[in-house]
Amino acid sequence: MQFVEANGARIPAIGLGTWELRGRICSRVVEQAIRLGYRHIDTAQVYENERDVGEGIHAARIRRDEMFVTTKVWTTHFAPHNLERSVKESLTRLRMTEVDLLLLHWPNPQVPLEETLGALAHAKQMGLTRHIGLSNFTVALIEQAVAACPEPLVCDQVEYHPYLDQTKVQGACRQNGLATVAYSPIAQGNVRGDETLSDIGKAHGKSAAQVCLRWLVQQGAVAIPRTSKVERLSENIDVFDFMLSETEMSRISHLAHPKGRLTDYGFAPKWD
Numbered sequence: 001m002q003f004v005e006a007n008g009a010r011i012p013a014i015g016l017g018t019w020e021l022r023g024r025i026c027s028r029v030v031e032q033a034i035r036l037g038y039r040h041i042d043t044a045q046v047y048e049n050e051r052d053v054g055e056g057i058h059a060a061r062i063r064r065d066e067m068f069v070t071t072k073v074w075t076t077h078f079a080p081h082n083l084e085r086s087v088k089e090s091l092t093r094l095r096m097t098e099v100d101l102l103l104l105h106w107p108n109p110q111v112p113l114e115e116t117l118g119a120l121a122h123a124k125q126m127g128l129t130r131h132i133g134l135s136n137f138t139v140a141l142i143e144q145a146v147a148a149c150p151e152p153l154v155c156d157q158v159e160y161h162p163y164l165d166q167t168k169v170q171g172a173c174r175q176n177g178l179a180t181v182a183y184s185p186i187a188q189g190n191v192r193g194d195e196t197l198s199d200i201g202k203a204h205g206k207s208a209a210q211v212c213l214r215w216l217v218q219q220g221a222v223a224i225p226r227t228s229k230v231e232r233l234s235e236n237i238d239v240f241d242f243m244l245s246e247t248e249m250s251r252i253s254h255l256a257h258p259k260g261r262l263t264d265y266g267f268a269p270k271w272d
């Protein structure tokens with residue numbers, strides 16, 4: 001496993017996404033993932049699966065300090081007293097005393113950013129999380145957050161795959177020592193059957209999804225692909241034994257197009 005170092009955090013470069021996984025399937029996939037070598041699991045309050053994720057991690061009987069667990073605070077809990085309470089509830093559901101990384105799930109202009117960041121930093125100081133970070137923050141919001149946060153931020157988790165150009169956000173992350181964590185890293189499954197990725201994969205004996213994930217980690221990003229299928233767990237982590245050439249990397253970057261974004265909501269910020 002490769003790690004990405006960011007402002008004191010050491011993040012396993014591939015993690016398991018768990019959005020939409022619930023109940024026994026979720027626990028089983030998490031447990032199997034750990035048995036197959038995953039050391040990083042991504043959940044969120046709003047996924048309503050923290051209890052199942054915790055169950056899977058405990059069932060795998062791995063030492064807690066070998067795991068990197070991320071959860072995200074939902075935007076309705078951004079007022080300082082709500083944030084602390086909601087994180088304690090997350091920890092109860094996960095059956096943990098701390099998470100490794102706690103993120104603000106989306107920017108929320110309804111609550112002053114300084115107040116929310118103060119509460120996020122306080123959660124770290126109280127030992128509820130080892131590291132703190134952002135999700136769905138734009139360049140301007142990253143700059144604002146870094147300037148206002150009393151503790152170092154370690155990442156911005158954003159949608160990132162070959163169909164979406166994230167050069168600007170990645171630049172802002174790099175400048176501030178933040179890791180870029182790619183969500184929907186295989187474009188919610190859309191990379192399957194992509195001609196360019198499959199073609200490049202043939203030369204390396206790899207699938208389109210593996211080429212896509214390799215393209216992300218080779219840039220220094222973290223990727224958190226989700227699957228509900230145990231056989232795909234091994235496929236998605238088996239990306240550390242080959243290298244893409246500069247030409248191949250650039251061919252993949254050229255797949256980006258203006259309509260490549262998959263996740264957008266009315267409450268989303270104005271994207272870069």
Ligand SMILES: NC(=O)c1ccc[n+]([C@@H]2O[C@H](COP(=O)([O-])OP(=O)(O)OC[C@H]3O[C@@H](n4cnc5c(N)ncnc54)[C@H](OP(=O)(O)O)[C@@H]3O)[C@@H](O)[C@H]2O)c1
Nearest residue numbers: 017018019135183184185186187188189209225226227228
């Ligand atoms: N911060 C945020 O706002 C935010 C937003 C979205 C997602 N996320 C996080 O990022 C994680 C990943 O993103 P995502 O779930 O949107 O999408 P994704 O990981 O890009 O894609 C998941 C989809 O791809 C399929 N798949 C998985 N492995 C495959 C493979 N090797 N070949 C072909 N298809 C494959 C899965 O189907 P099967 O289950 O059938 O394998 C599933 O339908 C989420 O689970 C969540 O943890 C965060």
